[in-house]
Amino acid sequence: MQAEWSPESWKNKPEAQRVAYEDEALLAQATTELRSMPPLVTSWEVEKLKGFVAEAQDGKRFLLQGGDCAETLADCRPSVITNKLKILLQMSLVLVHGGKTPVIRVGRFAGQYAKPRSSPTETVDGVTLPSYFGDLVNHAAFDGDSRRADPRALIRGYTRAALTLNFIRSLTAGGFADLHHPEYWDMAFLSRADLNPKLREDYTRMSRDLSSALRFMEALGETSIDDLTRVEFFTSHEGLSLHYESAQTRRVPRREGFYDLTTHMPWVGERTRDIDGAHVEFFRGVANTVGVKVGPSAKPDDVAALVKVLNPQNEPGKIVLIARMGASKVTEALPPIVSRVTESKARVLWVTDPMHGNTISLASGIKTRNFDDILAEIESSFDVHKNMGTRLGGVHFELTGDDVTECLGGGISEADLDKNYASVCDPRLNYRQALEMAFLIARRMSQ
Numbered sequence: 001m002q003a004e005w006s007p008e009s010w011k012n013k014p015e016a017q018r019v020a021y022e023d024e025a026l027l028a029q030a031t032t033e034l035r036s037m038p039p040l041v042t043s044w045e046v047e048k049l050k051g052f053v054a055e056a057q058d059g060k061r062f063l064l065q066g067g068d069c070a071e072t073l074a075d076c077r078p079s080v081i082t083n084k085l086k087i088l089l090q091m092s093l094v095l096v097h098g099g100k101t102p103v104i105r106v107g108r109f110a111g112q113y114a115k116p117r118s119s120p121t122e123t124v125d126g127v128t129l130p131s132y133f134g135d136l137v138n139h140a141a142f143d144g145d146s147r148r149a150d151p152r153a154l155i156r157g158y159t160r161a162a163l164t165l166n167f168i169r170s171l172t173a174g175g176f177a178d179l180h181h182p183e184y185w186d187m188a189f190l191s192r193a194d195l196n197p198k199l200r201e202d203y204t205r206m207s208r209d210l211s212s213a214l215r216f217m218e219a220l221g222e223t224s225i226d227d228l229t230r231v232e233f234f235t236s237h238e239g240l241s242l243h244y245e246s247a248q249t250r251r252v253p254r255r256e257g258f259y260d261l262t263t264h265m266p267w268v269g270e271r272t273r274d275i276d277g278a279h280v281e282f283f284r285g286v287a288n289t290v291g292v293k294v295g296p297s298a299k300p301d302d303v304a305a306l307v308k309v310l311n312p313q314n315e316p317g318k319i320v321l322i323a324r325m326g327a328s329k330v331t332e333a334l335p336p337i338v339s340r341v342t343e344s345k346a347r348v349l350w351v352t353d354p355m356h357g358n359t360i361s362l363a364s365g366i367k368t369r370n371f372d373d374i375l376a377e378i379e380s381s382f383d384v385h386k387n388m389g390t391r392l393g394g395v396h397f398e399l400t401g402d403d404v405t406e407c408l409g410g411g412i413s414e415a416d417l418d419k420n421y422a423s424v425c426d427p428r429l430n431y432r433q434a435l436e437m438a439f440l441i442a443r444r445m446s447q
């Protein structure tokens, strides 16, 4: 029997990745302020996403989740936001075309400001300071003031998340995301000379095909295409700062339970999914769809137990298991977990994150990832699920709509990496790499 849950009950549990705030009074002031502010999302939207995820669990939809490893407050700029929306829209179009199923678009944005770290401190030239835990906690610059955990950062993060979301909502409610006009989402890169001409041609042909198919169906008076043409975005981020999440968690009129209203779909990270820990305690009590990252060291029994704790009623649409095994491990590590969870009859959506198990450090110290490893993990995940009679229901990427040079392959070699390595955390796919990846997944889905 579980003890009683409340938005604060996590405070009685061991908290992995705990942030040491020096000023408790200031922290209390910040969370009180956050508690009084309007929610960023509504329970209607949360329930709608849950309904879509439930349909994805039945094989009727596919999830595309993507965005920065770490958003920064400074990147709350129109061009950065629109480029991210555009690449996600373009990728989703390619996937709709290849998979012949609607795609649920979930951004890693409007709140992806907190980062787990492998070490609580960082040492440079003999000086040791707290690690950078993301803009929701402290600053990236390496000096004592910047690295001090600042409770006011919770408010700054909330504010930028709200500004980001406001812009996204306006864009998608207006003409920007109208599927009849995919040319609105074309980016400068699409016409750039160094873009692989085949990629440009494939994309242009496919988007033209899709809009003419839409017009044809509309001419026939087909009404059910509304679902395909209305473009919606949902938000997600790692629910790492429980101060932030719990301050925006509340009851809403005429519904049961508590909603975490910082985002539609929070997820629990690989480093915070301890079944006895604070994060699992918190997320077992919210009504949102919850993602759980699962790495290669996860034990099948533990994953099944975790799913049970997070979703004791086996509610449809509630749990998304995001496997991030690494290309070399996925074929060994994933099947026992899929098998155990399937045997438990738990309803989950299986998603692959082909990024976090494939990070490598070069001799220069730069962190990168190979396009081919990322693709290989996706391919192997499709194979595993096919062999086991389950279904890969989605993909989770670290990507950006900008022209960065962070991952290798798709036109980027080792010598190019320092041209525009802009990530403050993990390396992301750039525009061309992301679009190319979408075509390769679509090809696999259409087989």
Ligand code: PEP
Pocket: 069, 116, 238, 268, 269, 270, 271, 293, 294, 324, 356, 426
């Ligand atoms: C992330 O998604 O950026 C991350 C830290 O992932 P994981 O928890 O899977 O390591």
Ligand code: CO
Pocket: 069, 070, 356, 398, 425, 426
């Ligand atoms: Co990351």
